[in-house]
Amino acid sequence: MRLIPWEEERLQVFAAAELARRHRAAGLRLNHPEAVALICDAMLEAARAGASYTEVEAAGRAAVAPEDVLDGVRELLDEVRIEVLLGDGARVIALVDPLDRGAPPDRLGPGALVVGDHADVxxxxxxxxxxxxxxxxxRRLVRVSSHYPFHRVNSRLELDRAAAQGFRLDIPAGSYVGWAPGESKTVRLVRYAGESGPNR
Structure with a gap:
């Protein structure tokens, strides 16, 4: 059996989610990786079954209840992003506040970021x-995350894909650029570093 990298990652998500399901069935509360795995697994399965963008989001939100997780996990889990294959192509879905944590955590609580004073990087x-x-x-908002191979972005985005081979968005890691329906914009791409791979 030969698997492409995306399929290997899918199996890793499933394995982590299956372990999380066993822990939850045994009455154990979930840690951060287990909660993320269950949310991602639910979204991927919904997409595989032909669900719409909205339905995939709903599946992710229904996967884990706030009372299922350990103390502090809700504060840590502010967003889950995952690439799914929908009817109109690959889409990155950003599920904001999947555990309905409500108000932001205390500045020095679990998951808080304390930024020091230093020069711009x-x-x-x-x-x-x-x-x-x-x-x-x-017909929907399309988002592309920072390190996604740009020649492989959603097929509804028109661009010179041959020129984009080996490049990604020149933006900070973890951020993204979005296109509204019909929107056109010029973006700067940066070449990947390191050894070449099948996606570069």
């Missing part, structure tokens, strides 16, 4: 960059 210094104009033909 220049990202991707000295790396090759290009600019491409991208137009969305989708």
């Amino acid at each position: 220049e990202i991707n210094a000295g790396r090759e960059t290009i600019e491409l104009t991208v137009t969305s033909r989708s």
Whole structure:
């Protein structure tokens, strides 16, 4: 059996989710990785069954109840992002506040970030960059995350994919760029570093 990287990742999510299901069935409360695995597994399964974007989001929100998790997990889990395959192509779904934590946690509570005073950090210094104009033909908002291979983005985005081969968005890790229906914008891409792989 030969698996592409995406399929290998899917099996890893399933294995983690299955372990989480066993722990929950045994009456154990879930830690952060277990909660994330269950949410991602539910969203991937919904997409596999042909669900819409909204239905996939709903499946993720229904996967784990706040009382299922250990203390502090709700504060840590502010967002879950995962790529799913829908009818109109691959989409990255950002599920914000999946455990309905409500008010933000205390500044020094679990998951808090304390940023020190330091000079601005220049990202991707000295790396090759290009600019491409991208137009969305989708009827929904399309988002592309920072490190996604740009030539593989949603098929409803019109761009020069040959030129985008080996590049990603030149933005901070974990962030994204979005296109509203019919929107066109020019983005800067940066070449991947390290050894070449099948997605670069």
